[in-house]
Amino acid sequence: MDAGSTAIKVAFYNGQEFHCWQKPSGWSPREVVAEMLEQAKVELFEKSSKTIDYEIDKIYATGYGRVSLSFADKALTEIACHGKGASYLAPSASLIIDIGGQDAKGIAINNKGRVVDFVMNDKCAAGTGRFLQVTAHALGLEVADLAGIAEAVEDPQPINAMCTVFAESEVIGLLNQGVSREAIVAGLHLSVARRVAAMVARLLPREKGSIIFTGGVSRNRSIAKALEKELGHFVLVPPKAPYAGAIGAALLAWEGFN
Amino acid sequence: MDAGSTAIKVAFYNGQEFHCWQKPSGWSPREVVAEMLEQAKVELFEKSSKTIDYEIDKIYATGYGRVSLSFADKALTEIACHGKGASYLAPSASLIIDIGGQDAKGIAINNKGRVVDFVMNDKCAAGTGRFLQVTAHALGLEVADLAGIAEAVEDPQPINAMCTVFAESEVIGLLNQGVSREAIVAGLHLSVARRVAAMVARLLPREKGSIIFTGGVSRNRSIAKALEKELGHFVLVPPKAPYAGAIGAALLAWEGFN
Ligand code: SF4
Numbered sequence: 001m002d003a004g005s006t007a008i009k010v011a012f013y014n015g016q017e018f019h020c021w022q023k024p025s026g027w028s029p030r031e032v033v034a035e036m037l038e039q040a041k042v043e044l045f046e047k048s049s050k051t052i053d054y055e056i057d058k059i060y061a062t063g064y065g066r067v068s069l070s071f072a073d074k075a076l077t078e079i080a081c082h083g084k085g086a087s088y089l090a091p092s093a094s095l096i097i098d099i100g101g102q103d104a105k106g107i108a109i110n111n112k113g114r115v116v117d118f119v120m121n122d123k124c125a126a127g128t129g130r131f132l133q134v135t136a137h138a139l140g141l142e143v144a145d146l147a148g149i150a151e152a153v154e155d156p157q158p159i160n161a162m163c164t165v166f167a168e169s170e171v172i173g174l175l176n177q178g179v180s181r182e183a184i185v186a187g188l189h190l191s192v193a194r195r196v197a198a199m200v201a202r203l204l205p206r207e208k209g210s211i212i213f214t215g216g217v218s219r220n221r222s223i224a225k226a227l228e229k230e231l232g233h234f235v236l237v238p239p240k241a242p243y244a245g246a247i248g249a250a251l252l253a254w255e256g257f258n
Numbered sequence: 259m260d261a262g263s264t265a266i267k268v269a270f271y272n273g274q275e276f277h278c279w280q281k282p283s284g285w286s287p288r289e290v291v292a293e294m295l296e297q298a299k300v301e302l303f304e305k306s307s308k309t310i311d312y313e314i315d316k317i318y319a320t321g322y323g324r325v326s327l328s329f330a331d332k333a334l335t336e337i338a339c340h341g342k343g344a345s346y347l348a349p350s351a352s353l354i355i356d357i358g359g360q361d362a363k364g365i366a367i368n369n370k371g372r373v374v375d376f377v378m379n380d381k382c383a384a385g386t387g388r389f390l391q392v393t394a395h396a397l398g399l400e401v402a403d404l405a406g407i408a409e410a411v412e413d414p415q416p417i418n419a420m421c422t423v424f425a426e427s428e429v430i431g432l433l434n435q436g437v438s439r440e441a442i443v444a445g446l447h448l449s450v451a452r453r454v455a456a457m458v459a460r461l462l463p464r465e466k467g468s469i470i471f472t473g474g475v476s477r478n479r480s481i482a483k484a485l486e487k488e489l490g491h492f493v494l495v496p497p498k499a500p501y502a503g504a505i506g507a508a509l510l511a512w513e514g515f516n
């Protein structure tokens with residue numbers, strides 16, 4: 001499991017396939033996880049039409065809230081789990097860009113799937129899901145709606161402020177000036193992509209190797225496109241991208257990683 | 259005049275004394291300034307018991323919004339005006355720390371009152387008045403009340419997040435945990451002082467010369483004290499400290515600075 005700041009992601013692995021789901025972290029990650037495990041028993045085992053001769057063997061935890069999950073057999077770093085999970089989801093990946101609710105990471109992977117370098121921002125809300133949340137709120141929008149709203153925009157409104165707090169004021173000012181919500185949202189996406197692109201610049205694959213985009217913010221296809229533009233490089237978003245960390249933890253648990 | 263992000267400060271100088279006042283910037287600095295000039299005519303000239311044989315000769319403008327004040331005879335940089343004004347308010351000053359509504363500056367002054375070096379943060383809301391505004395709001399408090407609330411606190415609550423956005427969440431979490439508002443406010447003051455102290459570190463006076471604290475945030479005596487602790491150096495707050503920029507502009511206008 002990957003106890004993030006915004007959502008708790010769980011990945012079950014039986015050696016063949018993954019079952020993944022998530023819930024908002026809320027105030028008590030511990031309680032949310034306990035609920036999710038209860039639910040898992042019902043969904044995966046009891047209700048399953050398959051034979052139910054397997055049970056939860058080991059739990060490896062990662063993410064921001066991993067230390068509070070005392071029932072986990074092991075707590076692992078995010079870099080280790082995201083690297084592992086993303087390599088599984090996209091074996092050709094040589095750079096993982098992970099944008100979560102409160103942080104952004106770049107992880108460079110060699111052709112054996114090992115982490116060779118990384119950069120991380122968890123000190124500044126700019127370039128993370130939080131930036132989108134704060135500015136979406138200023139626009140009276142939900143984060144989930146942003147991608148659809150920005151989709152057809154050809155001329156994004158440039159956002160000058162890099163800081164989340166100043167961008168929030170800028171957005172309100174732009175709305176008052178009559179700039180369209182659509183153009184502002186597209187501009188905000190560009191702002192996130194620029195900041196993250198600058199952060200991962202030194203990890204960019206020189207020739208071969210693809211870039212994979214993971215984390216909660218990878219659900220936003222408009223940001224994936226903005227990242228492609230900024231990086232001048234194809235950006236892959238696998239279907240289970242938001243679960244990369246949890247999938248990595250599950251794989252490491254399966255392999256008995258210490 | 260000093261058209262700041264939060265307040266517009268006006269300083270009138272007749273070669274002998276200053277008359278200073280301020281108003282919130284609002285949405286249109288231009289209109290606010292026009293009002294303030296009208297008011298000035300009444301307060302300074304018409305109602306004055308002195309002879310009224312002087313009038314406004316020149317207007318020099320500085321601050322964030324200076325470019326929108328087209329009726330000013332000249333627009334000057336903040337560093338030039340704050341340097342000039344602070345040297346007038348405290349002739350012994352060798353370092354000026356100015357914390358405004360949206361920025362923080364450190365200005366090193368030589369013994370002739372000239373600016374020799376400076377650092378500035380206007381990109382990140384942390385360590386500025388905005389940080390106090392956002393976190394005070396999360397506590398249900400007004401910025402003006404913060405100093406009084408923190409005054410008697412012996413053990414400030416450490417705030418881990420440097421980022422304004424993350425500090426806002428941290429503050430809400432601490433309140434929910436039952437930590438007192440007073441201890442949190444004192445911790446927030448310490449956070450601002452630490453960030454600004456780190457920023458001005460390379461400008462610290464080696465031996466002689468005092469540190470003067472100006473800008474809107476200098477009204478908060480608890481932050482002045484926290485700065486003294488962090489810097490290990492006496493910090494002077496002259497009575498007209500929030501008007502240092504406007505006073506500097508007025509002096510430069512008087513001297514016919516080009
Ligand atoms: S720039 Fe803004 S978002 Fe980033 S750390 Fe500073 S206050 Fe936070």
